[in-house]
Amino acid sequence: xxxxxxxxxxxxxxxxxxxxxxxxxxxxxxxxxxxxxxxxxxxxxxxxxxxxxxxxxxxxxxxxxxxxxxxxxxxxxxxxxxxxxxxxxxxxxxxxxxxxxxxxxxxxxxx
Amino acid sequence: xxxxxxxxxxxxxxxxxxxxxxxxxxxxxxxxxxxxxxxxxxxxxxxxxxxxxxxxxxxxxxxxxxxxxxxxxxxxxxxxxxxxxxxxxxxxxxxxxxxxxxxxxxxxxxxxxx
Numbered sequence: 001x002x003x004x005x006x007x008x009x010x011x012x013x014x015x016x017x018x019x020x021x022x023x024x025x026x027x028x029x030x031x032x033x034x035x036x037x038x039x040x041x042x043x044x045x046x047x048x049x050x051x052x053x054x055x056x057x058x059x060x061x062x063x064x065x066x067x068x069x070x071x072x073x074x075x076x077x078x079x080x081x082x083x084x085x086x087x088x089x090x091x092x093x094x095x096x097x098x099x100x101x102x103x104x105x106x107x108x109x110x111x
Numbered sequence: 112x113x114x115x116x117x118x119x120x121x122x123x124x125x126x127x128x129x130x131x132x133x134x135x136x137x138x139x140x141x142x143x144x145x146x147x148x149x150x151x152x153x154x155x156x157x158x159x160x161x162x163x164x165x166x167x168x169x170x171x172x173x174x175x176x177x178x179x180x181x182x183x184x185x186x187x188x189x190x191x192x193x194x195x196x197x198x199x200x201x202x203x204x205x206x207x208x209x210x211x212x213x214x215x216x217x218x219x220x221x222x223x224x225x
Binding site: 041042043044045046049085087097098099100101102103104 | 146201213216
């Protein structure tokens with residue numbers, strides 16, 4: 001499985017944007033970039049995914065580098081409820097619909 | 112629409128015992144995956160079931176086994192429990208194996224092995 005590298009933790013102030021980087025230099029052409037987050041005492045929840053183009057949804061935006069070796073999850077206005085561990089995951093179609101989690105980035109949002 | 116549910120919430124077993132964990136998929140979902148999450152780590156993929164057949168397995172020994180039923184609910188069975196099996200066990204369901212849609216996770220079962 002292709003690996004991802006994320007910072008262990010990040011801090012943000014409430015109502016400010018948060019940019020979460022992810023490096024995936026060994027990404028293959030069939031890997032999709034998925035982001036999940038895990039709030040305290042809950043199972044992970046889907047945030048967003050993309051292949052090549054930038055993506056937006058109601059939760060966040062995903063900016064993908066042109067060479068696809070890195071990506072950035074953007075939370076436009078962090079709230080206290082966004083405090084969670086954010087996981088950047090590469091999903092290989094050939095390997096099926098499984099998620100290979102790394103250590104993730106723990107996001108702390110300060111009021 | 113009912114989300115993914117898991118039972119029990121917590122469980123305490125002793126080394127060498129066997130345990131069965133249960134998962135009810137979200138309505139309409141035909142794929143279920145199981146993950147093990149040790150304290151402070153990301154979840155690790157155990158295996159996946161698609162329409163009652165095992166469809167992929169992670170690096171877990173055969174004493175970890177599973178079933179998926181016609182109503183797409185699922186069980187995870189662990190035999191000969193070891194102390195290192197203590198973890199949060201998560202199941203996740205999705206609607207279509209081929210479309211790589213988002214997976215919906217349950218709240219997990221916390222297993223403690225003494």
